[in-house]
Amino acid sequence: MAENFPQIVDIRAIRIFIDDGFNTIVANYGEALEIAFLPVLRMLTIMEHFLQWLPWYVVVIVLSAVTYLASRSWKASVGVAVMMFLVGVIGIWDEAMATIALMLTSTFLAVLIGIPVGVAMSRSDTMQAITIPVLDIMQTMPIFVYLIPFVMLFGPGKIPALLATIVFAIPPVIRLTNLGIRQVDAEVIEAVTSFGATPRQRLFTAQIPLAMPTIMAGINQTTMMALSMVVIASMIGAGGLGYQVLQGIQRLEVSRGLLAGLGIVFLAVIFDRIAQAYGRRMQQHLHIGS
């Protein structure tokens, strides 16, 4: 092969080694892993069926009520109701519910894993030095790269879609939990320590509450990234709005892609509004008068 760069190491051997190694894992542990992740799949399916079972007006009312509670603004909650109504009008209600289920489940799991990781990172500089490059790689690596091993392990379906979404969406919540806790006023931490707080008391009475606005910003970003992943995740069988977009591409139907895309935009706006308004109100609540 005529190439511009001389071959220094035998990269083919390395690739064969990686592929073979991974194949061995798939062959030996694939089934065990699949069983291990069944509860997660069940959670996702129950969520999806529940949302699709709920009468549409209940979903609309609940979402606009949540918006009102978070933002205390009638305008915002009416806007959310109108957008959800439009999602139904353009005939993609069930798909939207499937997408919300995937997004909420993966966000929930990402937050469940991400906050403890962020807390651990905030406590140790070594841990931070190791984790930050890993998060950088996770965010820069093209998402399709994750899909390959997950599909090999689990086969096409909802579990690999969910896991790939978590991997893609988890960095912001980890990063901002770490940042939020590290940015808590040092004097406040000294104060709680000086009154004899244990590390756990320090975490739950001071660090997490004071870092909450930043952590919420992380959860917000994670939610948005999970939503943006649904189109890609649909390629490996996640279904939902992403699948409609994919079908639009395959059948060259502009209308199908456009309507499903519009649905994704609506969902993004709704969840962004809710999370941001909540974060803002918390920030006001925590603001220390100067």
Next chain:
Amino acid sequence: MSKPKHKIVIDGVSKVFGPDPQSVMPLVRDGVSKQEMLEKHGHVVGIRDVSLDIPAAGTFVVMGLSGSGKSTLIRHLNRLIDPTAGRILVDGQDILTYNDQQLREFRRSKISMVFQRFALLPHKTVLDNVIYGLVIGGMDAAKAREHGMQQIELVGLSGFENQYPRQLSGGMQQRVGLARALATDAEILLMDEAFSALDPLIRNDMQGQLKELQARLHKTIVFITHDLDEALRLGDNIAILKDGELRQVGTGSEILLKPADDYVSRFVRDVNRARVVTIGSLARKAASLPASDATEARCRELLDKTGAVVLTADGKARAVLDSRDASAASIRKALKAAARGAALPELDAAATIEECFATLAASGGPVITVSANRRSMGLVERGDVFAAMTV
């Protein structure tokens, strides 16, 4: 075990910040300058070999400008910072030997702290902030709240207990900080520039309030400040720090009248001495002798020993004898005056010069000063006062 004389003993404490503090400790002991330590050895000297004895039930002020290490020093007392070398004893116990559990117990019950920027928890109400130390110490919530309400009343914040810190002014927030520190009933109160972030008027009020509280509570207060006026107003004793080294320790009057070095004397130059120096610190000692026991021989004996004698009758000063004029005639005259003369004016030894101006102006000769327990007397003359007020 006998009761230790001093509440807190700081014994040869040094603190060096940097990659390997222990390795440079010999240099620090040899007195290599702060500048050189930083430039040549890459370590910052926070505190260098500071030893202090802090008595119980008094206000001890540590004064220094920024970078003097005063905030670092105070953080050693509750071990927010651990020293590189030295010992710290509280009630005779070396607190550096405490394990995590003992240290928490010590912080929960014995020592508490007030911070410069208040350091309140913004998501908790005033009451919840005040009882924070009690709740994390495991006290029952209802009991803690009851106790917290007393502290809130003590600092004059009744009616604000359900507000959030951000709804209060700076002075009020610091009162919350003070109430929080008082709530644990700790004997030792650390105050790190507690009033520095407040407006001058509010600061003045808070200083007054602290003095009142201290008169009632008799805590051992360690107060950090960069403000000399504040140090002189609050401190029973004052330590002056510069570049992490102790320059002088003493009462306000001692520091003003006998500054240990150039730095301290430059520091105190602009202070209004009349407001700070106590009249007692200017007086020369005088023996007191009840007139009923006084004979010429006894007077002469005491004059030779102390240089001055105050003759008293019914506990009041009646006549003054001075070794400078110890003729037989003047002694006889004084004895006669003591037998039937009127009481002479007396000055409280703890009063400031300013408070004594009127009495000094009205009297011709030396004026008698009396300590609070009437055990010791002194004589002060106008000349002494003028000399003390001249820089």
